[in-house]
Amino acid sequence: MTEKIGYGVFGLGVGRSHVSGALKADGCAFVAICDIHEATLHRVGDEYGIAPENRYTSFDEMLRRPDIAAVSICTPSGMHRDHAIKAMKAGKHVLTEKPLEIRLERIDEMLAVAEEERRLLGCVFQSRLAPAYRFVKETIDSGRMGKLITCNFHLKWYREDSYYRKNGGWRGTWAMDGGGAIMNQTVHTVDLMQWLMGPVSSIFAKTGTYTHDIETEDTAVAAVTFENGAIGTLIGTTCAYPGLEVSVQIHGAKGSIYMSNQRIVLFKMADDDSDFSEEKRVLELYGPNRPKEADAQAGIKTGHAGQVQDMIDAVIQGRPPLIEGREGRAAVEIIQALYESAKSGREISLPYQPEVVGV
Numbered sequence: 323m324t325e326k327i328g329y330g331v332f333g334l335g336v337g338r339s340h341v342s343g344a345l346k347a348d349g350c351a352f353v354a355i356c357d358i359h360e361a362t363l364h365r366v367g368d369e370y371g372i373a374p375e376n377r378y379t380s381f382d383e384m385l386r387r388p389d390i391a392a393v394s395i396c397t398p399s400g401m402h403r404d405h406a407i408k409a410m411k412a413g414k415h416v417l418t419e420k421p422l423e424i425r426l427e428r429i430d431e432m433l434a435v436a437e438e439e440r441r442l443l444g445c446v447f448q449s450r451l452a453p454a455y456r457f458v459k460e461t462i463d464s465g466r467m468g469k470l471i472t473c474n475f476h477l478k479w480y481r482e483d484s485y486y487r488k489n490g491g492w493r494g495t496w497a498m499d500g501g502g503a504i505m506n507q508t509v510h511t512v513d514l515m516q517w518l519m520g521p522v523s524s525i526f527a528k529t530g531t532y533t534h535d536i537e538t539e540d541t542a543v544a545a546v547t548f549e550n551g552a553i554g555t556l557i558g559t560t561c562a563y564p565g566l567e568v569s570v571q572i573h574g575a576k577g578s579i580y581m582s583n584q585r586i587v588l589f590k591m592a593d594d595d596s597d598f599s600e601e602k603r604v605l606e607l608y609g610p611n612r613p614k615e616a617d618a619q620a621g622i623k624t625g626h627a628g629q630v631q632d633m634i635d636a637v638i639q640g641r642p643p644l645i646e647g648r649e650g651r652a653a654v655e656i657i658q659a660l661y662e663s664a665k666s667g668r669e670i671s672l673p674y675q676p677e678v679v680g681v
């Protein structure tokens with residue numbers, strides 16, 4: 323019989339997606355849930371049919387369960403270090419929501435504890451599991467696009483002011499969100515940028531707070547230089563009414579790819595001698611008309627369900643998770659450098675040693 327493990331989820335906002343993913347995951351014996359807010363705990367527990375003995379308002383109590391091998395940390399971002407370290411010290415493997423934490427020195431503490439306790443530490447960046455992004459990654463890594471020249475990674479979303487006030491108002495604060503549109507929303511896009519284009523060598527940014535009553539930025543624009551010499555732009559905003567797309571455009575010397583959200587909308591390769599029928603095939607597979615159910619039909623788990631499945635598989639197989647903690651660190655390093663650039667008016671080089679920003 324294949325091994326099965328108990329899986330815990332702490333924090334039941336986006337944590338609900340971890341609960342539904344774990345309930346459907348191969349290798350999951352049962353799901354336990356925890357939230358300090360009792361009404362939320364029972365609402366989610368009832369919605370997913372979680373047995374009363376697997377519901378907790380105390381994280382410590384849930385962590386005392388020896389039959390839970392791994393937990394997802396889905397609490398506000400500025401709490402991830404404390405919660406992840408507590409879980410690892412209690413012997414659990416940990417999958418932490420993005421951003422891994424809001425400051426590099428805290429992430430370094432988490433990585434050190436993972437090593438000391440020999441626990442797995444994974445980070446959620448579920449966009450990386452989208453088949454179109456995986457295909458773009460393979461295409462770039464194959465060298466087909468030639469030398470990378472330039473790129474745009476732009477997130478144009480919209481959030482009402484009320485979004486920043488709800489749930490205790492932790493979003494848009496330096497102390498708990500670690501930033502605004504970039505640290506919270508655009509962190510996914512920053513991760514994709516460094517995953518696809520390669521490591522960032524410097525960043526020059528401007529940020530502003532345009533339509534929201536928050537401490538942090540709701541808009542940022544940055545010029546980014548990569549270690550491979552490519553240059554590009556990064557934009558993130560929560561002011562783009564009514565909420566538009568994440569667009570990614572990548573140009574190499576021998577090819578160009580455009581993406582809108584998680585779909586490929588343009589695919590031009592210089593070595594395509596098939597009169598552009600390759601583009602037609604790529605768009606059929608990964609374009610806007612790809613049916614929503616295509617992944618499920620192909621047996622591919624994407625999104626949070628895919629990341630929770632990967633974490634459970636990693637624990638059972640004794641291998642690292644797909645997106646390890648140190649990859650979660652890379653995005654936060656770029657973002658802290660971006661904030662430092664906007665604050666100082668200087669271009670900031672990476673590796674970046676942070677000064678105290680905001681808080």
Ligand SMILES: NC(=O)c1ccc[n+]([C@@H]2O[C@H](COP(=O)([O-])OP(=O)(O)OC[C@H]3O[C@@H](n4cnc5c(N)ncnc54)[C@H](O)[C@@H]3O)[C@@H](O)[C@H]2O)c1
Nearest residue numbers: 333334335336337358359362396397398399419420421489
């Ligand atoms: N991967 C994604 O697409 C995605 C989407 C949304 C949020 N997130 C991340 O998930 C985390 C949670 O965000 P959210 O939108 O679910 O937040 P939320 O405010 O909706 O939910 C957080 C939950 O944590 C609970 N909680 C547990 N312990 C707590 C404590 N000690 N103090 C305060 N609250 C506590 C709250 O009661 C609440 O139910 C953040 O790090 C966020 O960046 C990721």
